[in-house]
Amino acid sequence: MKRIILSTAFLLICSLACAQQALWGVAPVVSPEIHNDNTVTFRLKAPNARQVQVTGDFLPTQKVKTPYGEFDAPGVADLTQVDGVWEFTTAEALAPELYSYTFIVDGLKINDPSNVYTIRDVVSVTNVFIIGGERADLYKVNDVPHGSVAKVWYDSPSLGMQRRLTVYTPAGYENGKKRYPVFYLLHGMGGDENAWSELGRAAQILDNLIAQGKAEPMIVVMTNGNAALQAAPGESSLGYAAPSIQLPKTMEGSFETAFPEVVKFIDSTYRTIPKKQSRAIAGLSMGGFHSMHISKQYPDMFDYIGLFSAAIMPDRQVQSPIYDNLEEKLAVQFAKKPALYWIAIGDKDFLYQANCEYRKMLDQKGYKYGYYETGEGHIWKNWRIYLTEFVPMLFK
Amino acid sequence: MKRIILSTAFLLICSLACAQQALWGVAPVVSPEIHNDNTVTFRLKAPNARQVQVTGDFLPTQKVKTPYGEFDAPGVADLTQVDGVWEFTTAEALAPELYSYTFIVDGLKINDPSNVYTIRDVVSVTNVFIIGGERADLYKVNDVPHGSVAKVWYDSPSLGMQRRLTVYTPAGYENGKKRYPVFYLLHGMGGDENAWSELGRAAQILDNLIAQGKAEPMIVVMTNGNAALQAAPGESSLGYAAPSIQLPKTMEGSFETAFPEVVKFIDSTYRTIPKKQSRAIAGLSMGGFHSMHISKQYPDMFDYIGLFSAAIMPDRQVQSPIYDNLEEKLAVQFAKKPALYWIAIGDKDFLYQANCEYRKMLDQKGYKYGYYETGEGHIWKNWRIYLTEFVPMLFK
Numbered sequence: 001m002k003r004i005i006l007s008t009a010f011l012l013i014c015s016l017a018c019a020q021q022a023l024w025g026v027a028p029v030v031s032p033e034i035h036n037d038n039t040v041t042f043r044l045k046a047p048n049a050r051q052v053q054v055t056g057d058f059l060p061t062q063k064v065k066t067p068y069g070e071f072d073a074p075g076v077a078d079l080t081q082v083d084g085v086w087e088f089t090t091a092e093a094l095a096p097e098l099y100s101y102t103f104i105v106d107g108l109k110i111n112d113p114s115n116v117y118t119i120r121d122v123v124s125v126t127n128v129f130i131i132g133g134e135r136a137d138l139y140k141v142n143d144v145p146h147g148s149v150a151k152v153w154y155d156s157p158s159l160g161m162q163r164r165l166t167v168y169t170p171a172g173y174e175n176g177k178k179r180y181p182v183f184y185l186l187h188g189m190g191g192d193e194n195a196w197s198e199l200g201r202a203a204q205i206l207d208n209l210i211a212q213g214k215a216e217p218m219i220v221v222m223t224n225g226n227a228a229l230q231a232a233p234g235e236s237s238l239g240y241a242a243p244s245i246q247l248p249k250t251m252e253g254s255f256e257t258a259f260p261e262v263v264k265f266i267d268s269t270y271r272t273i274p275k276k277q278s279r280a281i282a283g284l285s286m287g288g289f290h291s292m293h294i295s296k297q298y299p300d301m302f303d304y305i306g307l308f309s310a311a312i313m314p315d316r317q318v319q320s321p322i323y324d325n326l327e328e329k330l331a332v333q334f335a336k337k338p339a340l341y342w343i344a345i346g347d348k349d350f351l352y353q354a355n356c357e358y359r360k361m362l363d364q365k366g367y368k369y370g371y372y373e374t375g376e377g378h379i380w381k382n383w384r385i386y387l388t389e390f391v392p393m394l395f396k
Numbered sequence: 397m398k399r400i401i402l403s404t405a406f407l408l409i410c411s412l413a414c415a416q417q418a419l420w421g422v423a424p425v426v427s428p429e430i431h432n433d434n435t436v437t438f439r440l441k442a443p444n445a446r447q448v449q450v451t452g453d454f455l456p457t458q459k460v461k462t463p464y465g466e467f468d469a470p471g472v473a474d475l476t477q478v479d480g481v482w483e484f485t486t487a488e489a490l491a492p493e494l495y496s497y498t499f500i501v502d503g504l505k506i507n508d509p510s511n512v513y514t515i516r517d518v519v520s521v522t523n524v525f526i527i528g529g530e531r532a533d534l535y536k537v538n539d540v541p542h543g544s545v546a547k548v549w550y551d552s553p554s555l556g557m558q559r560r561l562t563v564y565t566p567a568g569y570e571n572g573k574k575r576y577p578v579f580y581l582l583h584g585m586g587g588d589e590n591a592w593s594e595l596g597r598a599a600q601i602l603d604n605l606i607a608q609g610k611a612e613p614m615i616v617v618m619t620n621g622n623a624a625l626q627a628a629p630g631e632s633s634l635g636y637a638a639p640s641i642q643l644p645k646t647m648e649g650s651f652e653t654a655f656p657e658v659v660k661f662i663d664s665t666y667r668t669i670p671k672k673q674s675r676a677i678a679g680l681s682m683g684g685f686h687s688m689h690i691s692k693q694y695p696d697m698f699d700y701i702g703l704f705s706a707a708i709m710p711d712r713q714v715q716s717p718i719y720d721n722l723e724e725k726l727a728v729q730f731a732k733k734p735a736l737y738w739i740a741i742g743d744k745d746f747l748y749q750a751n752c753e754y755r756k757m758l759d760q761k762g763y764k765y766g767y768y769e770t771g772e773g774h775i776w777k778n779w780r781i782y783l784t785e786f787v788p789m790l791f792k
Binding site (some may be wrong): 030044045046047048049050105106107108109110111113114115116117118120123124125128129130132140141142143145146147148149150151152153162164171174175231233234235236237239240242243268269 | 426503507509513516519524541571629632636638665
C-alpha cells in the first residue's frame with residue numbers, strides 16, 4: 001500500500017492558508033505586542049490608509065458631549081506609519097488589567113486583524129489583551145485545577161419558553177459526590193448569560209481564588225436577565241438578529257417573579273446544598289437591581305447578597321407586585337439577618353448618588369451591610385474587581 | 397424613600413452607548429440584510445474609503461496561484477458607494493448554507509462592524525450568516541429541546557497536563573437517569589475543541605436531528621487533537637498567544653496513544669453506555685486520520701467509524717507504534733465487523749486521491765464500508781453535511 005507523504009499535504013494546507021492570508025489582507029505583524037516593561041505596541045499593516053488611530057480603555061478617558069450631558073469615553077491615540085505599517089506604543093507601562101481596544105482607520109472602526117481575541121459587549125465587538133500581575137492574574141487561565149463551564153437550557157413555564165444559562169461547576173465536581181453552595185451571578189442591561197464568563201472572567205476568577213484557598217468551591221449560575229429572550233444574541237431561535245441594548249422585559253418584574261424556577265432547576269439538576277445559608281445572589285447594574293428585588297421578595301432564599309453598581313429603584317411607571325411594599329419587604333429580609341449584604345460602586349458611576357441614598361436609608365433603619373467603593377464608573381473593570389472581593393466572603 | 401426615575405438612567409446608558417457608537421464609528425447600517433428571496437445585501441458605512449470589497453464563500457471561488465500549485469479561494473466582489481454607504485447585493489438567491497465573509501477596505505481585511513457574529517477558523521476571524529431552508533435548517537437554533545454544551549477539563553497523565561474538551565449532552569440528560577451512547581468527534585489541523593461546536597454547528601445539528609426523530613439521543617465529545625496543547629487558543633495557560641496552524645504534536649502518535657484516557661474519563665463522568673456497540677468516532681481531515689488510527693489501534697472500542705475528508709497515511713518520517721503494522725491492525729478491526737465504517741470526501745479535495753487509494757485497498761481486502769461523495773473540497777460546508785449524514789446512522 002502506497003504511502004502518501006503527508007508533509008506535502010501540510011505544505012498544501014499551509015500554502016492555502018497563506019494564500020488566503022495574502023488574499024484577505026491579514027497583516028503579518030504582531031499586535032498587540034506586550035513588552036517586558038508592560039508598555040504595549042499596537043500595529044496595523046495598512047499601506048493605503050491615511051489615518052490610523054487606536055481607542056480603548058488603556059488610554060485616559062476623554063469627555064464626550066451628548067444631549068444628556070458629558071460623559072467619559074475611551075481616549076484615542078494616533079498611530080504613525082513606516083513602510084505601510086502603522087504603530088503606536090504606550091508612553092507608560094500599563095497597569096495589570098484586562099483591556100479592550102479597536103482601531104479607527106480613516107474614520108472606520110475595525111478590529112485588529114492580528115488579534116483573533118475579541119469579546120462582544122452588548123452591540124460592540126472589541127479586541128482584548130491582558131496585562132498580568134496583581135489582581136489581573138486572577139483573570140488569566142493559570143495552571144490550576146479548572147472548573148467546567150456549561151451552557152444549559154431549562155424550562156421556564158412562567159415565561160413560556162426554554163431559556164439558557166451558564167453554569168460553572170468547580171474542579172472536582174464531575175468525579176466527586178460532594179454537594180456545593182450556589183452563587184447566582186447576574187448581568188446588566190444589554191448583557192446576557194455569556195457576559196460574566198466572557199467580560200467578567202468569572203470562571204478564571206473562581207478557578208484561581210479556589211486554587212489559592214481564598215474561596216470555597218461553589219457552583220456559579222449565570223442567568224439571562226432579559227425575560228423576553230431565550231438566550232444570548234445568536235444563540236436562540238432569533239438566529240443572527242442584531243443585538244439590542246434595551247429589551248421590553250427587563251426591570252418590570254417578570255425575571256424576578258420567575259427566579260424561583262431557576263433555583264428549583266439548579267437544585268434538582270446539580271449536587272447543591274439547597275439551603276439559604278448556601279445560596280448567594282449578586283449582579284451588576286440591572287443585575288444588582290434584580291439581586292436586590294429577588295432577595296427581598298424571597299427572604300428565605302439567599303443569605304449572601306451583592307449589589308455591584310446597582311440600579312436600585314424601579315421606574316415609577318412600572319407596575320409589578322415585585323416592587324410593591326418595598327420597605328416592608330426589606331424589613332422582613334433584614335430581620336432575618338443576612339450573612340452578607342454588600343454594596344459596591346465606583347465614585348464616578350452615574351448610579352453613585354442613587355446608591356448613596358439607598359445606603360442612607362439602610363443606615364437610618366439600622367440594617368447592616370458591607371460597602372466597597374472604587375474609583376471610576378460603570379465599567380467591567382470595576383465589576384471584575386467586585387467579583388474578586390465578593391467571592392472570598394461567601395459561604396464561610 | 398425617594399424614587400429615582402430609572403427611565404433617566406436608561407436614557408443615560410443609551411446615550412453613552414450612542415456616544416460610543418459615534419466615537420467608535422459603528423456603522424448605523426444593516427449588514428448583511430437577507431431579503432425574502434434569499435439575495436443578500438452587504439453594507440459598510442465608510443465615507444473615506446476609496447475601494448470596498450467583500451469576500452466570502454457565498455461568492456464563486458477564484459483560482460489563486462501559490463508555490464505549491466493553483467487553489468480555489470473565495471471570490472471577491474466590489475461594493476459601490478452612495479452617500480458614504482457602500483453596498484453590494486448578490487445577483488442571485490443564495491442556497492441554504494452557513495456562510496462566512498469579510499470586507500476588504502482599501503486592501504485591508506476587516507470584519508463587518510454591523511455584524512457582531514464572527515467565528516474564528518484557525519488564524520482567521522470572519523463574519524457569518526445563515527440562509528435557512530433545506531439542510532441548513534439543521535444548522536439553526538430552532539424551537540426544539542436543546543442539549544447542553546460544556547467545556548470540561550480532564551487529567552491526562554500520559555500527556556502530563558490538564559486538557560479541555562467540549563461535551564454535548566442531549567436534552568433530558570440533566571434531569572434523567574438514562575444512559576447514552578457516546579460519539580467522539582474530532583477536528584482538523586489548526587482546529588481545537590471548539591471547532592465542531594462553532595464552525596461545525598454540532599449542537600444545533602444534534603438538537604435538530606434528535607428532535608426530528610432522525611438520530612438517537614447521544615453524548616458528543618469533542619476533543620482537542622493537538623497533544624501539545626491544553627486547550628483552544630486563548631483558553632489555556634498560554635493566554636492570548638497568537639494561534640498557529642501547525643503544532644509539534646499532531647499526527648505523531650501522542651494523541652492516539654492517549655485516547656483511552658479520554659474514553660475512561662467520559663465513561664466515569666457521564667451516564668454512558670460503556671460498550672463498543674455504543675461508541676462512535678469520526679473526524680475531519682487530521683481528525684479523520686486520528687479516527688482511522690485510533691479505531692484500528694483499539695479494535696474493541698468503537699463500532700462506528702467516520703472518516704470525513706480524512707488524511708490517511710502517516711508521514712514516513714514519523715515513528716510511533718500507533719502507525720506500525722497498519723494492515724494487520726486493519727485486518728483485526730474488520731474481522732470484528734464494525735457496525736459502520738464510513739468514508740466521505742469532496743471530489744475536489746486535495747486528499748481525494750489518497751482516499752481513493754485507501755478505498756481501493758479496502759475493496760481489495762473485501763472490507764465493508766460506506767462511501768459518500770460530494771462536490772467541492774476541504775471545507776466546513778462539506779464537514780457539516782457529512783455530520784448530518786453520519787449521525788442518523790449511529791447506534792441503530
